[in-house]
Amino acid sequence: MSATQTLTPSMKxxxxxxxxxxxxxxxxxxxxxxxxxxxxxxxLMKVLCFALFACAFNLLLGYAGLLSFGHAAFLATGGxxxxxxxxxxPALTPELGILxxxxxxxxxxxxxxxxxxxRQGIYFAxxxxxxxxxxxxxxxxSPFTGGxxxxxxxxxxxxxxxxxxxxxxxxxxxxxxxxxxxxxIIQRAVHSPYGQVLKAIRExxxxxxxxxxxxxxxxxxxxxxxxxxxxxxxxxxxxxxxLASLTDAHWHMSGEVILMTLLGGVGTLFGPVVGxxxxxxxxxxxxxxxxxxxxxxxxGVIFVICVLSFRSGIVGEILKSYRKNFK
Amino acid sequence: xxxxYILETRGLTKEFRxxxxxxxxxxxxxxxxIHALIGPNGAGKTTVFNLLTKFLPPTRGEILYRGxxxxxxxxxxxxxLGLVRSFQISAVFGHMTAMENVRVALQRPMGTSFHFWKxxxxxxxxxxRAIELLEEVGLREYADVLxxxxxxxxxxxxxxxxTLAMDPTMMLLDEPTQGMGAEDVDRIVELIRRVxxxxxxLMVEHNLSVVSRLCDRITVLARGAVLAEGDYATVxxxxxxxxxxxxxxxxxxxxxx
Numbered sequence: 299m300s301a302t303q304t305l306t307p308s309m310k311x312x313x314x315x316x317x318x319x320x321x322x323x324x325x326x327x328x329x330x331x332x333x334x335x336x337x338x339x340x341x342l343m344k345v346l347c348f349a350l351f352a353c354a355f356n357l358l359l360g361y362a363g364l365l366s367f368g369h370a371a372f373l374a375t376g377g378x379x380x381x382x383x384x385x386x387x388p389a390l391t392p393e394l395g396i397l398x399x400x401x402x403x404x405x406x407x408x409x410x411x412x413x414x415x416x417r418q419g420i421y422f423a424x425x426x427x428x429x430x431x432x433x434x435x436x437x438x439x440s441p442f443t444g445g446x447x448x449x450x451x452x453x454x455x456x457x458x459x460x461x462x463x464x465x466x467x468x469x470x471x472x473x474x475x476x477x478x479x480x481x482x483i484i485q486r487a488v489h490s491p492y493g494q495v496l497k498a499i500r501e502x503x504x505x506x507x508x509x510x511x512x513x514x515x516x517x518x519x520x521x522x523x524x525x526x527x528x529x530x531x532x533x534x535x536x537x538x539x540x541l542a543s544l545t546d547a548h549w550h551m552s553g554e555v556i557l558m559t560l561l562g563g564v565g566t567l568f569g570p571v572v573g574x575x576x577x578x579x580x581x582x583x584x585x586x587x588x589x590x591x592x593x594x595x596x597x598g599v600i601f602v603i604c605v606l607s608f609r610s611g612i613v614g615e616i617l618k619s620y621r622k623n624f625k
Numbered sequence: 626x627x628x629x630y631i632l633e634t635r636g637l638t639k640e641f642r643x644x645x646x647x648x649x650x651x652x653x654x655x656x657x658x659i660h661a662l663i664g665p666n667g668a669g670k671t672t673v674f675n676l677l678t679k680f681l682p683p684t685r686g687e688i689l690y691r692g693x694x695x696x697x698x699x700x701x702x703x704x705x706l707g708l709v710r711s712f713q714i715s716a717v718f719g720h721m722t723a724m725e726n727v728r729v730a731l732q733r734p735m736g737t738s739f740h741f742w743k744x745x746x747x748x749x750x751x752x753x754r755a756i757e758l759l760e761e762v763g764l765r766e767y768a769d770v771l772x773x774x775x776x777x778x779x780x781x782x783x784x785x786x787x788t789l790a791m792d793p794t795m796m797l798l799d800e801p802t803q804g805m806g807a808e809d810v811d812r813i814v815e816l817i818r819r820v821x822x823x824x825x826x827l828m829v830e831h832n833l834s835v836v837s838r839l840c841d842r843i844t845v846l847a848r849g850a851v852l853a854e855g856d857y858a859t860v861x862x863x864x865x866x867x868x869x870x871x872x873x874x875x876x877x878x879x880x881x882x
Contacts, residue, residue, distance in 0.1 A: 502719070
């Protein structure tokens with residue numbers, strides 16, 4: 299880096315905004331560190347797993363402009379592979395199990411991405427849905443997934459063979475670290491040379507082509523990254539709850555992640571985290587209340603309200619009003 | 626001989642479900658020329674343009690760039706050969722600043738465009754070059770402005786700056802003055818004249834006064850086929866050209882002039 303490079307005023311503003319954002323992140327990390335002493339760690343872990351899942355989905359929808367309706371396939375693949383390996387190989391440490399599950403999702407994402415990425419809009423959504431349904435039926439039939447019963451009693455094991463994860467507090471910090479890792483990858487990808495090209499493609503695809511970019515390859519990378527991070531979320535979730543089931547592979551799950559992302563704010567880094575937090579909390583609260591059977595309709599109504607009245611989602615609307623009032 | 630032309634088509638044909646939009650077009654563009662493609666509405670100018678830039682596959686025929694066939698190549702590949710196109714509607718990246726627009730074109734040759742693990746600050750060393758290019762098209766003061774907030778004429782100038790960032794040997798401009806006021810038209814004509822030095826330009830253009838001021842050679846298309854070719858004086862004196870324009874566009878041109 300040379301000292302002579304030109305920084306325009308907006309870039310200097312950006313630097314200051316980056317600084318403020320870093321402070322904001324530090325505060326949130328602090329909150330994340332003390333959270334398990336305030337709230338129930340298992341609940342927090344669930345929120346973090348779904349938040350990571352939604353962030354992964356948002357990388358594809360919000361930053362590459364691709365609406366996948368089959369992301370459950372990657373969540374479930376991560377979960378099943380990790381669950382199967384940890385159950386059948388007791389010597390395997392959990393981080394390796396999670397790594398294997400993530401890599402399986404990456405591989406599946408590479409194939410599905412190659413099959414679907416050339417399609418546009420609704421056709422892309424349909425292809426991803428069809429492929430995810432295929433995966434669902436394979437998992438129903440396969441012996442290694444336990445079919446309708448799923449996998450139960452997956453051992454949490456000892457992290458790096460040293461730290462026992464049987465305690466929820468230890469498990470929580472492991473999950474928190476994984477979440478931060480996944481979030482950091484997304485944050486960096488969005489603000490990288492690659493992210494610039496991705497943004498250009500989203501803004502004007504033909505123009506990006508005419509500048510020499512092979513846009514399908516860039517979208518494919520986003521798809522694989524997104525699939526891998528969704529797999530990481532699924533793998534982690536399996537270790538936390540010690541089970542992997544068909545719920546994760548069902549198309550409902552693909553719909554739920556769309557809901558979380560839109561509710562929180564698509565195309566904002568933090569939106570999916572907020573969206574996942576709200577959806578998981580609501581499910582949690584409603585399940586214990588007399589309205590337990592009404593979780594679906596209530597989420598549906600919230601979704602409709604969100605889409606009709608605040609389209610940029612909660613975080614999107616907050617950012618908008620912040621920009622309007624403070625700049 | 627093939628070599629004296631930078632771009633050449635042989636028997637270029639495009640059919641859409643039985644309708645022949647481009648019919649056996651043999652086009653030759655000489656290196657260093659500003660070459661115009663004109664013709665009444667529906668003559669197939671934009672289709673030819675999309676065929677040349679690979680945004681459409683031809684039904685038949687060949688396209689040669691410096692004597693080598695490029696018919697089977699992809700749109701992004703010919704861009705890397707130095708054949709860079711613009712679009713009818715200003716093609717800019719709206720939610721990026723003018724400088725970032727240009728920088729996206731500059732960053733590709735660096736080979737880090739897939740590096741999702743690097744900071745975007747690694748692109749900052751391209752800023753000076755990007756601002757130079759903006760200066761060249763008179764947009765220095767817009768460097769920091771989000772493109773959606775720029776006036777239309779300035780967006781077209783930005784598009785030229787972005788195209789220049791590719792250091793093209795040949796620029797293909799699709800109606801560069803479309804939808805512009807007289808003042809902007811003059812500015813863009815000057816700009817094209819300036820950036821065309823040392824380059825070849827092929828442009829689709831409606832505005833005949835622009836064509837007469839800028840172009841070395843003109844090909845007139847009508848109903849998908851080449852009707853006439855030559856310099857402005859030759860073409861405008863051709864009775865077939867007058868006839869083709871009569872009734873369809875002569876009236877419009879008269880009205881708008």
